Amino acid sequence: MGYALLACRVLLGTVLVASAGGKLHGGTAFRAFVAAARELGAPARWARSIAIAVVVGEIAAALSLAAAPRGLAGFAVALPLLAAFTIAILGALRRGTNASCACFGVSATPIGRRHVVRNAVLITVAANGLALGAAGAATPTHLAGALAAVSCAVIGALVVISTDELAELFDLGSAPGPLGR
Template sequence: MVYLLLSCCLCLAFVFGQSAVSKTGSKAFRDFAGSAGPLEILPTGLRVPAAAGVVVAEVTLTVALLVGAFSASLRFVASAGFLLAVLLLLSFTAAIVVTLRRGIRKPCKCFGAATTPLGRAHVVRNVLLLAAAVAGLVAGATRPESVEPAGFAIAAVAGLVGGLLVTRFDDLVELFGSQAIG
């Protein structure tokens, strides 16, 4: 289970770290806060504070997952990161569903300058991330075990590749055809 924990930590840390970094800088943050998509369900006056809260939560859970991934004695920190990821992902998914039900199909600036309109594929992406967060919580609740260097390396690479694929999700959906999902 330690390898699953590591993979989930690194995957989600990569995804949320990339998401937070893509919103840094005043223009990128303004674009995110002003973007349609999930933030559109909020009153205009709450969008900037909500966007700031999202960025703070993303940075916080990224740090928590990285600390918990590399310190067996601080696994509880990873669990806190996974819990925060679950809360964020549930919120994001609910907001996307509400947005889609309202007929709004505009891009969200979750990973920077996205041009792909929100769709069911984004709900699928978030459900997969939720599964990784729940798997990480379960793996973190098990008794620590010894780690082999090769297993550690494979788990780390798997988590990072998974995170990279998620951050390039819109491109992959476009490449392989969004008609099947979105």
């Protein structure tokens, strides 16, 4: 169980760092995230404050995942963040909004079902990590096992971070459906 907990911590922490970093990569990226928050349903007067809170939450969760013994607080912060993102995306898709995904910085890619699936995967990772940490998963004892867990987690994180690029590469979701692309 310790290797699975380690993998959850590394995967989720890497995604959160990339997400916060992308949003903070210059003023343009942050403004794009504020605009995306408005397009996803945040009231215009609160969009900037919500965007700041999201970035602070992502950074706090990532730091806790890296520093705390089991990362419990990081998982506990990430779960509602991910749930809120997913609810906002589902609402925007149902309204037919052409909001862009500024999840990892400036992007012209409109949100779609793949973003819901991606978030569902991340919610599952966070929930499993929280459960494993709360159950007292042991610290990995073998270096080879820990390296394998970290390697798999980093690869998984790169797939998550590259969702839009991979979808474009494989032309996934090019036909709009009832919930959008």
